[in-house]
Every structure is written in C-alpha cells, then in structure tokens.
Amino acid sequence: MSNTITEKKNAALKAVEQVQSGMILGLGTGSTAYFAIEAIGEQWQAGTLTDIQAIPTSEATAKQASSYGIPLLELADVDRIDLTIDGADEFDPQLRLIKGGGGALFREKLVAFASDKMLIISDASKEVQYLGAFPLPVEVLPKAIRLVQRVLTEKNCQPVLRKQKDGSPYLTDNQNYILDCHLGKIDNPEQLDLMLHLVPGIVETGLFLGLATQVIVGQGDDVKVFE
Missing domain, CATH: 3.40.50.1360 (Rossmann fold)
Incomplete structure (x- = not known):
C-alpha cells in the first residue's frame, strides 16, 4: 500500500x-x-x-x-x-x-x-500555507458559461472549462458545468469568494x-x- x-x-x-x-x-x-x-x-x-x-x-x-x-x-x-x-x-x-x-x-x-x-x-x-495551487472549481449554470468565463477571465482568474475524456463538458450531478480557476496563490479567500458569488450564473465555489x-x-x- x-x-x-x-x-x-x-x-x-x-x-x-x-x-x-x-x-x-x-x-x-x-x-x-x-x-x-x-x-x-x-x-x-x-x-x-x-x-x-x-x-x-x-x-x-x-x-x-x-x-x-x-x-x-x-x-x-x-x-x-x-x-x-x-x-x-x-x-x-x-x-x-x-x-x-x-x-x-x-x-x-x-x-x-x-x-x-x-x-x-x-x-x-x-x-x-496559501490556498490556490490547486485550481479552484466554480460550478456554473450551462446557459451562463460564456458570460461567466468572460467575467472571470477579465478578473484574471484564468478559468478553464472542465471536460470529460471525450472532450465534452464535464457535468456535475446537478447538470452544471465547472470552471477550474488557475490562481496560483489566493491572498484573500474571503474577498475572492464574495466576488465570485456576485457574478450571476455562478452556482457555488470550491472555497470552504x-x-x-x-x-x-x-x-x-x-x-x-x-x-
């Protein structure tokens, strides 16, 4: 083992x-x-x-x-x-x-x-020591994916749509998409979480x-x- x-x-x-x-x-x-x-x-x-x-x-x-x-x-x-x-x-x-x-x-x-x-x-x-080396998952309504992707890109969150092996978008059990945000280091997780929750179309973030x-x-x- x-x-x-x-x-x-x-x-x-x-x-x-x-x-x-x-x-x-x-x-x-x-x-x-x-x-x-x-x-x-x-x-x-x-x-x-x-x-x-x-x-x-x-x-x-x-x-x-x-x-x-x-x-x-x-x-x-x-x-x-x-x-x-x-x-x-x-x-x-x-x-x-x-x-x-x-x-x-x-x-x-x-x-x-x-x-x-x-x-x-x-x-x-x-x-x-600091969160962010692991890409931050953000669950997004499919109909809002292009909007959310644009907003998060503008905010320098470097979002990448999670995909399955066949290249189709990964679907959560709730039938939503996931954007994995490549942040490197999150200086203020609380502030980031609040900012993300203010974007319409974001269902939830992986910040606990x-x-x-x-x-x-x-x-x-x-x-x-x-x-």
Missing part, C-alpha cells in the same frame, strides 16, 4: 472514531472519504453502529453507502446534520479549504453548512471558509489533528 493511501486510510479511521449510533451523518466524496464510508459501512453491517442515517454528497457516494445497506436521506429531509466526514484538495493554517476536484462541491457545501461538526480528512500533501471543525491528516504512520 502506497504511503499516500496509508495516510488517507489512517485519517479516515481516526475520523470515524467520532461517529456514534443514532447520528445523522454527512458522507463526503472522493478517494479519502471512500475509506471513511467503508469503515462506517463495515461497522453498520457488524452491528457496532446502529440507528444511523446518512446524506451522501454525490451519486457515487450514495452508491457506495447503499452497498453496505446504510439508510440514506435527502438533505431536504433534515434541517441539521450531526457530523460530516469529507476530504479536501487543499487546507491552510486557518482550516480554509479548496474542494471540488471530484465535482461535488455544491452538494458538499450544502451538507457542510448543515453540519454541527465537519471533519476533513486528508493525506499530508493537502496541507498548504469557516466550515471545517477539524482537519485530520495522515502523516506517514501517524495522524495529526488540526483544530
């Missing part, structure tokens, strides 16, 4: 220690969240976790959780979530995040905002600010917890 996979798995298992019977859980999307869902599913099947319900952040996550028989809810069914476990593409010392590399940023942010606690799990490579309760990071064979 590679070092990165070991780190992801160790972080996931540490986070799952906070899952308790009776909770409504948010289940994230991506390669690190996969290990958390696997651990929760195994405990559910073994009967050591009971009376849990889960809200998946993507169709892929829903499929994985269903394979273990975990009861699923829609976000519209609840007004709060006890605990969410999800991954991140980057996090900084203030626990600000970039998410959306897997394309599920809108649902992930809805679930994160509804959660009493949000645990971010990652390998050591995701820790950065003030949402993470803890970031749990696998570092070699160890696990480090950032509060």
Whole structure:
C-alpha cells in the first residue's frame, strides 16, 4: 500500500472514531472519504453502529453507502446534520479549504453548512500555507458559461472549462458545468469568494471558509489533528 493511501486510510479511521449510533451523518466524496464510508459501512453491517442515517454528497457516494445497506436521506429531509466526514484538495493554517476536484462541491457545501461538526480528512500533501495551487472549481449554470468565463477571465482568474475524456463538458450531478480557476496563490479567500458569488450564473465555489471543525491528516504512520 502506497504511503499516500496509508495516510488517507489512517485519517479516515481516526475520523470515524467520532461517529456514534443514532447520528445523522454527512458522507463526503472522493478517494479519502471512500475509506471513511467503508469503515462506517463495515461497522453498520457488524452491528457496532446502529440507528444511523446518512446524506451522501454525490451519486457515487450514495452508491457506495447503499452497498453496505446504510439508510440514506435527502438533505431536504433534515434541517441539521450531526457530523460530516469529507476530504479536501487543499487546507491552510486557518482550516480554509479548496474542494471540488471530484465535482461535488455544491452538494458538499450544502451538507457542510448543515453540519454541527465537519471533519476533513486528508493525506499530508493537502496541507498548504496559501490556498490556490490547486485550481479552484466554480460550478456554473450551462446557459451562463460564456458570460461567466468572460467575467472571470477579465478578473484574471484564468478559468478553464472542465471536460470529460471525450472532450465534452464535464457535468456535475446537478447538470452544471465547472470552471477550474488557475490562481496560483489566493491572498484573500474571503474577498475572492464574495466576488465570485456576485457574478450571476455562478452556482457555488470550491472555497470552504469557516466550515471545517477539524482537519485530520495522515502523516506517514501517524495522524495529526488540526483544530
């Protein structure tokens, strides 16, 4: 098993220690969240976790959780979530995040905002001093894509339309497009997020600010917890 996979798995298992019977859980999307869902599913099947319900952040996550028989809810069914476990593409010392590399940023942010606690799990490579080396995903309504692309280009965000292998535009589970903004270094994430939200046609951004309760990071064979 590679070092990165070991780190992801160790972080996931540490986070799952906070899952308790009776909770409504948010289940994230991506390669690190996969290990958390696997651990929760195994405990559910073994009967050591009971009376849990889960809200998946993507169709892929829903499929994985269903394979273990975990009861699923829609976000519209609840007004709060006890605990969410999800991954991140980057996090900084203030626990600000970039998410959306897997394309599920809108649902992930809805679930994160509804959660009493949000645990971010990652390998050591995701820790950065400044956000922005990872391209910032921005979810956009298809009918507004040309407009938003022009505006973001004028604002020097260097947006690139995410595409599938066949060259067609990548579609989110919400049937929207994603522009990946190549920013290099984000000096003021809060200001950038506000600016982006003021552009009509932008559904959501991959900046997750003030949402993470803890970031749990696998570092070699160890696990480090950032509060």
